[in-house]
Amino acid sequence: MAYLREIITDGHPTLRKVAKKVKPDEIADPLFQQLIDDMFATMYAAPGIGLAAPQINVSKRIFTIDLQDEEDDHGPFVVINPKYELTDGEIESTEGCLSVPGYVGEITRFERVAVSGLDREGKRIRLEGDGLFARCLQHEIDHLNGLLYIDRVKNLREATTEDEHEALEEASTLP
Numbered sequence: 001m002a003y004l005r006e007i008i009t010d011g012h013p014t015l016r017k018v019a020k021k022v023k024p025d026e027i028a029d030p031l032f033q034q035l036i037d038d039m040f041a042t043m044y045a046a047p048g049i050g051l052a053a054p055q056i057n058v059s060k061r062i063f064t065i066d067l068q069d070e071e072d073d074h075g076p077f078v079v080i081n082p083k084y085e086l087t088d089g090e091i092e093s094t095e096g097c098l099s100v101p102g103y104v105g106e107i108t109r110f111e112r113v114a115v116s117g118l119d120r121e122g123k124r125i126r127l128e129g130d131g132l133f134a135r136c137l138q139h140e141i142d143h144l145n146g147l148l149y150i151d152r153v154k155n156l157r158e159a160t161t162e163d164e165h166e167a168l169e170e171a172s173t174l175p
């Protein structure tokens with residue numbers, strides 16, 4: 001059984017903390033597994049394509065991601081203690097965040113990234129990609145470091161177009 005957790009918004013101090021590393025022996029704990037289930041349920045209900053634990057007021061290094069596309073291998077994934085293995089290129093795109101409701105803006109990020117971490121069984125995983133997937137990975141890792149896209153956004157504005165509303169589901173619209 002999964003439960004919806006409240007998504008906290010900009011101004012809440014937990015969003016500004018550097019989240020704590022998860023101890024590998026904590027992963028098998030039923031409460032931790034419950035946290036993962038609740039994160040997925042909360043992300044899908046929002047609706048969002050990514051969610052980091054600090055967004056539900058849990059200061060731990062874990063995020064969920066699911067681009068909800070069927071053609072590519074873009075989730076669902078849960079990544080615990082993520083680490084960049086590769087960063088390459090630069091691209092600017094429109095981004096929004098579930099914790100900054102109603103607003104979007106342009107942000108420059110790496111075009112391609114590879115991220116390693118642990119899955120919900122404590123096994124090592126590595127995710128690599130570009131486009132929306134890469135930007136979403138970076139957006140979620142930023143949350144674990146107490147950063148929000150509005151910290152270095154250009155042209156922050158209220159979402160009005162369809163594309164801008166899509167960007168509110170975390171991360172960015174496709175260029």
Ligand code: ZN
Nearest residue numbers: 097098099170
């Ligand atoms: Zn966000």
